[in-house]
Amino acid sequence: MAIDLVKADEHFIHVYNRSVCFVKGEDVYLYDDAGKRYLDFTAGIAVNALGYSNEEFKNALKDQIDKIIHTSNLYFSEPAIKATEYITKATGLSKVFFTNSGAEAIEGALKVARKYAYNKNPESKGEIIAMNHSFHGRTMGAVAVTGTEHYRTPFEPLVGGVKFADYNDLDSVKALVTPDTCAIILETVQGEGGLTPATEEFIKGVRALCDENDICMILDEIQCGMGRTGYLYAYQRYGIKPDVVTTAKALGCGVPVGAFVANEKYGKAMVPGDHGSTYGGNPLATAAVCKVYEIFEKDHIVEHVNEVAAYLDSALKGIVERHSDKVKGLRGVGLMRGLALADDVAVGDVIAACLKEGLVVVSAGGNVLRMVPPLVIEKEHVDEAVKVIEKVLG
Numbered sequence: 001m002a003i004d005l006v007k008a009d010e011h012f013i014h015v016y017n018r019s020v021c022f023v024k025g026e027d028v029y030l031y032d033d034a035g036k037r038y039l040d041f042t043a044g045i046a047v048n049a050l051g052y053s054n055e056e057f058k059n060a061l062k063d064q065i066d067k068i069i070h071t072s073n074l075y076f077s078e079p080a081i082k083a084t085e086y087i088t089k090a091t092g093l094s095k096v097f098f099t100n101s102g103a104e105a106i107e108g109a110l111k112v113a114r115k116y117a118y119n120k121n122p123e124s125k126g127e128i129i130a131m132n133h134s135f136h137g138r139t140m141g142a143v144a145v146t147g148t149e150h151y152r153t154p155f156e157p158l159v160g161g162v163k164f165a166d167y168n169d170l171d172s173v174k175a176l177v178t179p180d181t182c183a184i185i186l187e188t189v190q191g192e193g194g195l196t197p198a199t200e201e202f203i204k205g206v207r208a209l210c211d212e213n214d215i216c217m218i219l220d221e222i223q224c225g226m227g228r229t230g231y232l233y234a235y236q237r238y239g240i241k242p243d244v245v246t247t248a249k250a251l252g253c254g255v256p257v258g259a260f261v262a263n264e265k266y267g268k269a270m271v272p273g274d275h276g277s278t279y280g281g282n283p284l285a286t287a288a289v290c291k292v293y294e295i296f297e298k299d300h301i302v303e304h305v306n307e308v309a310a311y312l313d314s315a316l317k318g319i320v321e322r323h324s325d326k327v328k329g330l331r332g333v334g335l336m337r338g339l340a341l342a343d344d345v346a347v348g349d350v351i352a353a354c355l356k357e358g359l360v361v362v363s364a365g366g367n368v369l370r371m372v373p374p375l376v377i378e379k380e381h382v383d384e385a386v387k388v389i390e391k392v393l394g
C-alpha cells in the first residue's frame with residue numbers, strides 16, 4: 001500500500017516540496033513505497049558516496065552500536081581518536097572538531113577565524129569576506145555568509161561584518177580587504193550556486209592575499225570534498241592548503257557528521273570553553289568516518305571517480321551537442337556535474353520527468369540540472385542516466 005503523501009505532508013513545516021517516499025536502497029538504486037526502482041544520481045545530496053549496499057560499512061555501524069553509541073565530548077572515544085588520524089592525514093591539516101552537520105562546521109570555522117583575530121587584537125571587528133552565489137548552510141552564521149539574497153533577507157539581522165565579493169574575481173576580493181578582515185570563506189567548487197570550480201589563478205590569489213594579510217582562508221568542501229572532484233579534497237588539485245576546511249556530506253556516508261579542520265596556528269586559537277557540542281563526533285558518527293576513509297583507501301574510490309568521471313564527461317558533452325536547443329552548457333567537475341538548461345526549460349519540470357522515468361536528479365542554483373551520484377557508480381549507470389535525460393529532453 002502506497003503512503004498518502006499529501007496527508008503525510010500536513011505535519012511537516014513546509015520548506016521542502018517532497019514528492020516521493022523512498023523505503024530502501026540497493027547498490028546505486030532507490031525503491032519507493034510502491035516498489036518502483038530509481039537510479040540514484042543525487043545520493044542524498046552528495047552524501048551516499050558508497051551507495052546502499054556496502055556491507056562492510058553497515059556492519060561497522062552495527063558493531064559500534066553494540067559497543068557504545070554516545071559518550072559526550074567530556075571523554076575520549078576510540079573511534080573519535082582514530083577519525084582524527086584519518087581526517088588530518090586526508091586534509092593535511094592538524095586540528096579537528098567534529099560536528100553534526102555541514103552548517104555547524106561552517107559556524108565553527110567562522111568562530112576559529114574570529115577567535116584568532118580576537119587573540120591578536122581584542123578590538124578587531126572580525127570582518128568576513130564571502131562570495132556571491134555561495135552556499136554554506138541554513139544556520140544563522142552560515143546564512144550570513146551565503147551569497148543568495150532570498151536565503152538571507154527574511155532572517156536579518158544576521159551575523160554582522162560580512163561583505164560579498166564575486167567568485168573567481170580576485171580584484172573584487174582585494175577591494176574588500178581591510179585591517180579588520182579576519183576570514184575569506186569560499187567553496188572550492190561552488191555547489192548550489194551552479195557548480196563552478198575556482199580558477200587556479202583565483203584560489204592561489206586568495207591564498208596569497210590571506211598569507212600577506214594574516215587572514216584565515218576557509219575552504220568549504222562540504223559538497224566537493226571526499227573524492228567527488230577526483231581528489232580527496234578539491235583544493236589538492238591546485239597544490240594549495242586552506243587554513244581551515246569544512247567537510248561533511250559524504251564524510252559519514254549517511255550518518256550525520258561533519259568537521260572543521262584547522263592548521264596548527266588557527267586550531268590553537270581555540271581553548272576550553274570556546275566551543276562545544278553534545279553529540280559532535282560521537283562514537284557512532286566517528287566509527288562511520290573511520291570506515292568511510294578506510295573503504296575509500298582500500299577500494300581506491302578516488303581513482304574510480306576519475307575513471308567514471310571522464311566517461312560521464314564525454315556522455316554529457318554528447319547531450320549538450322545533441323540538445324543544444326534545451327541545454328546551454330556543461331558545468332562542474334568530477335562526479336559533481338550539471339547541465340545548464342535553456343531559459344525556457346524549467347529545471348523543476350525536467351527533474352519531475354526524470355523521476356517519473358526512474359532517475360533521481362536535483363537542481364542547483366539558477367536553472368542547472370545537478371548530478372551528484374554515489375561515487376561507486378559504473379559506466380553502465382552513466383549510460384542509463386543519459387538515456388533517461390535524453391528521453392526527457394526530447
Ligand SMILES: *Cc1c(COP(=O)(O)O)cnc(C)c1O
Pocket residue numbers: 101102103104106135136137138187191192220221222223224248249
Ligand atoms: C550542503 C552544504 C552545506 C550545509 O550542510 P548541511 O549538512 O546541510 O548543514 C554547506 N556548504 C556546502 C557547500 C554544502 O553543499
